[in-house]
Amino acid sequence: MNNNGQSEEDYNKNNSYYSEHDDIEEELPKPPGPLSKMPSVRHFRPAVICIILFYLASVLYSDYSFGNRLWASADAVFKNNEYWRLLTSLFVHSDLMHLLSNSFIFLLFGWLLRAYFGFLIFPVFSFFIGTVVTLLTICNYNPSVRLIGASGMDYAMVALWLVFYLRFDVDNRIPVRILRTAGFTLAMLLPSGLSPQTSYLAHAVGFITGLLSGFILLPFVKVKDPAKKS
DSSP, rough: OOOOOOHHHHHHHHHHHHHHHHHHHOOOOOOTTTOOOOOOGGGGHHHHHHHHHHHHHHHHHHGGGGGTTSSSSSSSIIIOOOOHHHHHHOOOOSHHHHHHHHOOOOOOHHHHHHHHHOTTIIIIHHHHHHHHHHHEEEEETTOOBBBBBBBBHHHHHHHHHHHHHHHHTTTHHHHHHHHHHHHHHHIIIIIISOOOOOHHHHHHHHHHHHHHHHHHHHGGOOOOTSSSSS
16 A cells, blocks of 8 residues: 555556656667668679779780780879870789789778769779879879879779768768778778888878868768669
8 A cells, every 4th residue: 555545556556657758758769771781792893894904904014015005104294195004004013913012902891982983983983983093193294104003993992982971871970980991991991011112102192182072072972772682
């Protein structure tokens, strides 16, 4: 019995409204963000095709005289008006190790950019930005220095993805996104050693160009369903 002469059972029945209808409601779960779906393996295809073309161009460069028309330098591009070299130099690699060292980042971020943002971002815009990186890099080298390889484009693709990740990964708070991108950049992109054969200028130019391009593109980019064929 309580102070009003009611049994405990009667008291609970009379006050059931207040126990079942309070002012606090549970927060409804948020729908998953646009980057939460796992991309389909089929979106690897453009990047894989590009790697095969990289290999073939590298064979031409090392074994055939025609390969001499693929690398880029300021003299070749500007004095001889051979502007195609800004693009073809991205395909050429000095040896198999050089190609393999660029392939991991290219395959991974080519896959992600293609799956989430479509064909125009990868490969179309990625190769466009790669030619811009080559252009800016050779302008800052001795005119006779030859530039080959896709590493500058790799860094631009990574930067592009990081900008899009910061904007569209709504499953995580902004500070978490910032920490993740900063941690990835420090862990994956900073060199562990220095090599005289590596163009660190191309890496820096690629990353900065990718960042700027990403912010410029943000108002025009929409996330696609990575599980669908597009």
